[in-house]
Amino acid sequence: MNLKYLLLVPAVLAATGCAQLQSKNAASPTTDQASAQAHPPVKAAQPVARTNLPKIELSREIFFQFLISEIARQRGEPGLAAEGMLDLAKTTRDPRLAKRATEVALLSRQEARALEAATLWYQIEPDEPTAQQAVVAILLNSGQLEKTRPHLQKLLAAEGDGVGRAMLHLNQMLAQQTDKAEVLSLVQDLVEPYLNRAEAHFAIAQAAWGASKNELALSEIREASRLQPEWEAAALLQGQLLLRTSTTDALVFFRNLLADHPKMQEARLVYARLLVGERQYAEARSQFERLLDEMPGNPDVSFAVGLLAMQTKDYDVAEKFLKQALTGRYRDEAMVRMYLGQLSEERGRYEEAAIWYVSVGQGEQYIPAQIRRAAVLAKQGKLAEARAHLKQIVVQSNQQRVQVVVAEAQLLRDAKAYAEAFELLGKALEKLPNHPDLLYDHAMAAERAGKFEILEQDLRKLIQIKPDYAHAYNALGYTLADRSERLDEALQLIEKALKLAPDDLFILDSLGWVHYRMGQLEKAEDDLRRAYAGQHDAEIAAHLGEVLWARGKRQEAEKIWRAALKENPQNESLMNVIKKFIPSN
Numbered sequence: 001m002n003l004k005y006l007l008l009v010p011a012v013l014a015a016t017g018c019a020q021l022q023s024k025n026a027a028s029p030t031t032d033q034a035s036a037q038a039h040p041p042v043k044a045a046q047p048v049a050r051t052n053l054p055k056i057e058l059s060r061e062i063f064f065q066f067l068i069s070e071i072a073r074q075r076g077e078p079g080l081a082a083e084g085m086l087d088l089a090k091t092t093r094d095p096r097l098a099k100r101a102t103e104v105a106l107l108s109r110q111e112a113r114a115l116e117a118a119t120l121w122y123q124i125e126p127d128e129p130t131a132q133q134a135v136v137a138i139l140l141n142s143g144q145l146e147k148t149r150p151h152l153q154k155l156l157a158a159e160g161d162g163v164g165r166a167m168l169h170l171n172q173m174l175a176q177q178t179d180k181a182e183v184l185s186l187v188q189d190l191v192e193p194y195l196n197r198a199e200a201h202f203a204i205a206q207a208a209w210g211a212s213k214n215e216l217a218l219s220e221i222r223e224a225s226r227l228q229p230e231w232e233a234a235a236l237l238q239g240q241l242l243l244r245t246s247t248t249d250a251l252v253f254f255r256n257l258l259a260d261h262p263k264m265q266e267a268r269l270v271y272a273r274l275l276v277g278e279r280q281y282a283e284a285r286s287q288f289e290r291l292l293d294e295m296p297g298n299p300d301v302s303f304a305v306g307l308l309a310m311q312t313k314d315y316d317v318a319e320k321f322l323k324q325a326l327t328g329r330y331r332d333e334a335m336v337r338m339y340l341g342q343l344s345e346e347r348g349r350y351e352e353a354a355i356w357y358v359s360v361g362q363g364e365q366y367i368p369a370q371i372r373r374a375a376v377l378a379k380q381g382k383l384a385e386a387r388a389h390l391k392q393i394v395v396q397s398n399q400q401r402v403q404v405v406v407a408e409a410q411l412l413r414d415a416k417a418y419a420e421a422f423e424l425l426g427k428a429l430e431k432l433p434n435h436p437d438l439l440y441d442h443a444m445a446a447e448r449a450g451k452f453e454i455l456e457q458d459l460r461k462l463i464q465i466k467p468d469y470a471h472a473y474n475a476l477g478y479t480l481a482d483r484s485e486r487l488d489e490a491l492q493l494i495e496k497a498l499k500l501a502p503d504d505l506f507i508l509d510s511l512g513w514v515h516y517r518m519g520q521l522e523k524a525e526d527d528l529r530r531a532y533a534g535q536h537d538a539e540i541a542a543h544l545g546e547v548l549w550a551r552g553k554r555q556e557a558e559k560i561w562r563a564a565l566k567e568n569p570q571n572e573s574l575m576n577v578i579k580k581f582i583p584s585n
Contacts, residue, residue: 164199198228299328334365470500481514
């Protein structure tokens with residue numbers, strides 16, 4: 001018997017209250033991946049031939065009670081049906097009736113009665129794996145984790161040569177249990193007799209991951225890899241564990257791993273994506289190119305290479321590989337079409353971009369695609385047509401309605417119709433007065449319209465509604481700093497925002513700006529350099545340049561401004577700051 005089937009058998013469990021047992025632990029490499037890599041496929045266990053059926057006659061009373069129970073079930077009285085079937089199973093000790101009583105009780109969501117029936121079934125047929133599976137599944141579904149221990153020990157012992165595969169499914173089976181420390185303790189006990197196998201250490205590592213015991217998880221997964229060096233799933237889990245605390249350590253690990261095991265394609269793909277995240281584009285490109293040689297036509301790799309080429313503005317290569325991903329049936333076709341539309345847009349091919357956006361069908365990307373279609377029309381000078389296009393979109397929820405309104409307001413802001421954008425958002429806010437996105441955008445429109453009191457009113461209301469909305473604190477703090485008003489309060493607001501979103505480089509930019517306004521130029525430069533190193537944004541470049549200018553580093557300031565202006569020739573902040581400090585420009 002393979003423990004994997006505990007997630008699926010008996011079939012009634014998947015259709016009733018025990019269906020949640022099929023959930024996977026998405027935080028680590030899937031159990032199925034690990035199992036497939038560690039073991040060849042095995043056949044499902046065959047049912048045990050019954051030799052212990054009771055030697056009783058089918059009396060009129062037994063037949064009548066069985067019939068009454070089935071009729072009760074069919075007429076929508078499952079409680080009565082389960083009671084009658086269980087009573088009949090107790091009387092006859094027939095395993096077939098005990099199984100049926102278990103199924104009927106589960107269908108009526110009578111957990112206690114289902115457990116009683118399944119336990120009776122297992123007592124009658126202790127060698128029937130499905131009976132024991134039913135007991136374990138019901139116990140787990142009701143959170144009685146400790147009571148599953150002897151059953152799981154017996155099931156593992158019965159696996160024989162298949163025990164390794166079975167251990168890989170323990171964490172999947174226990175994924176819904178809330179006490180992760182208890183899960184870890186149980187898994188450690190269950191696999192203790194098998195610690196000479198890599199799968200036992202893999203199972204402990206997964207459980208330790210769930211219990212946030214990183215050091216234990218790392219030591220166990222390293223032992224799994226020592227016992228089975230070519231097992232890629234173990235290597236992937238080790239990389240993920242390292243990534244929890246240090247991207248640098250994860251990069252070093254994958255680099256060394258691939259030097260020793262160059263054929264680990266999944267690990268190479270993870271490594272390449274990490275390199276992209278760290279903006280190490282040249283090395284990432286090298287890794288993806290190697291994957292393309294080894295996996296020609298793989299849509300995941302083609303898609304990744306296409307996105308990387310987009311980031312480095314290698315548009316011809318980006319188009320080639322995104323189209324390859326599309327023809328290779330990449331799993332999210334709509335997303336590929338969105339990126340192809342954006343690629344065409346960046347190249348100024350607006351008609352082509354429109355075709356890609358129109359080709360995005362219904363689904364998660366439909367509204368964003370229609371919004372981009374409107375933006376393309378606006379870029380072609382067709383603002384009225386763009387707004388009309390947005391208004392004809394059929395929305396399915398208030399969230400989608402807000403998305404469309406916010407997009408229309410952005411078109412108006414881009415056209416410098418600030419008063420009209422403010423009015424549009426205000427009308428929408430009257431219908432949805434507490435919607436966070438509307439409050440935030442209305443506040444930003446108020447700033448453009450010179451209505452600071454309304455900006456502050458909107459943002460404070462937003463903070464009250466959503467105390468964890470980092471950008472509300474940041475926007476209010478930045479606005480105060482930019483106006484050189486209430487700078488101590490501005491600093492507190494921005495520090496609060498950074499605490500809520502510590503990796504947000506735009507909030508770090510705000511922190512640098514408030515330090516600049518407070519006259520703390522060294523702190524300001526440090527903040528802004530870190531922000532600009534992580535995000536070469538025009539606004540951050542404008543701020544950093546101004547601080548450098550104030551510190552007497554004028555050549556460096558001008559160099560940063562020029563480079564940013566080359567990439568963003570229409571950015572108002574950049575143009576204004578350059579005119580302010582280099583009037584002859």
